[in-house]
Amino acid sequence: VSETVVAAAHASATGTANAFATNGWPIEQIVIASGTGSANITNEGTINLRAIASATASVANATANLSNGFGQYFSSGSAASANAVVSNTAAGVVNMSAIANAVGTASANANAFVSNGIEQYVTGSTHAAASIVNDGALTIAAGANAVASTAAVANATINAAIAQNVFASSGSASASLANGGTLAIGATASASASSATANATVNIGLSQNVFAGA
Numbered sequence: 001v002s003e004t005v006v007a008a009a010h011a012s013a014t015g016t017a018n019a020f021a022t023n024g025w026p027i028e029q030i031v032i033a034s035g036t037g038s039a040n041i042t043n044e045g046t047i048n049l050r051a052i053a054s055a056t057a058s059v060a061n062a063t064a065n066l067s068n069g070f071g072q073y074f075s076s077g078s079a080a081s082a083n084a085v086v087s088n089t090a091a092g093v094v095n096m097s098a099i100a101n102a103v104g105t106a107s108a109n110a111n112a113f114v115s116n117g118i119e120q121y122v123t124g125s126t127h128a129a130a131s132i133v134n135d136g137a138l139t140i141a142a143g144a145n146a147v148a149s150t151a152a153v154a155n156a157t158i159n160a161a162i163a164q165n166v167f168a169s170s171g172s173a174s175a176s177l178a179n180g181g182t183l184a185i186g187a188t189a190s191a192s193a194s195s196a197t198a199n200a201t202v203n204i205g206l207s208q209n210v211f212a213g214a
Contacts, residue, residue: 001046002047003046004050005049005050006048006050006051007051007052008050008052009021009054010054010055011060011062012055012057013056013057013058014057015057015059016057016058016060016061017056017057017060018055018061019062019102020063021064021098023050023065023067023098024065024068025067025068025071026049026069027069028068028072028073029072029073029084030075031082032074032075032079033074035079035081036079036082036083037074037082037083038082038084039083039084040084041070041085041086041087042087043094044091044092045091045093046095047092047093049094049095049096049097050095050096050098051099051112052098052100054100054101054102055101055104056102056103056104058105058107059106059107060102060104060107060109060148061102061108061110062100062102062109062111063100064098064099064100064111064112065113066096066098066114067115068117068119069096069114069116070117070119071119072086072120072121072122072130073119073121074121074122079124080124080125080126081127082122082124082127082128083122083127083128084120084129084131086132087132087133089135089136091136094136094138094139095139096114096139097114097139097143098112098113098141099144100144100154100156101145101146102146103146103148104146104149106149107148107151108148108153108191109153110144110145110189110191111144111154111157112142112143112155113142114157114158114161115160117140117158117160117161117185118140118161118162119163119164119165120175123166124171124173125168126168126170126171127168127171127172128166128171128173129173129175130166131174131175131178132162132164132177132178134177134179134180134182134183135180136181136182137184138181138182138183141186141187142188142200143156144156144198145189145190145191146193146198147191149193150193150195151193151195152195152196153198154197154199155189155198155200156187156189156199156201157187157201157203158185158186158187160203161185161204161206162206162207163204163207164177164206164207164208164210165207167210168211168213171212171213172212174210175209177208185202185205186202188200
């Protein structure tokens with residue numbers, strides 16, 4: 001089974017071309033429960049979540065944004081016991097990416113951003129848990145490429161590839177990531193011109209914030 005959610009934009013012009021592709025919250029679960037609440041994502045096939053932007057012109061600008069690829073959220077304080085689970089089995093393949101390509105005869109700017117590839121926000125009064133199990137292949141990537149004769153700038157940025165925020169007002173709280181497969185997180189930037197700048201940044205590969213009240 002294959003599931004693909006793609007936002008793609010292409011702009012071409014003789015003067016200025018601007019391409020913007022945004023893919024936000026392609027897979028989202030929101031849980032409101034008074035007793036026990038759970039959110040589960042299980043993948044045994046292939047899931048592709050992508051934002052792709054390309055621009056070709058004298059002045060070419062391309063920006064691709066992918067945010068909150070897998071999002072699991074619990075309404076604050078609604079559940080007594082709250083559990084969020086993401087499971088990518090041994091047969092599972094998950095690709096999350098933002099790709100920007102800009103080609104300009106004068107200048108080119110390419111920007112690719114990924115934020116919160118997987119985000120779990122779990123709140124429970126007596127128990128809260130966030131769990132990610134990867135036994136397959138999980139890739140979170142940002143790639144930017146800019147080519148021009150005069151000036152080229154390429155920026156590829158990942159902010160919090162995986163974020164787990166867990167809060168229990170009174171009781172137990174936990175966040176876990178178990179990787180028995182392949183987990184790849186990477187940003188790649190390339191720029192070519194008379195004046196060229198390339199920046200590739202990963203700000204937090206994995207973030208776990210856990211609070212358990214008395």
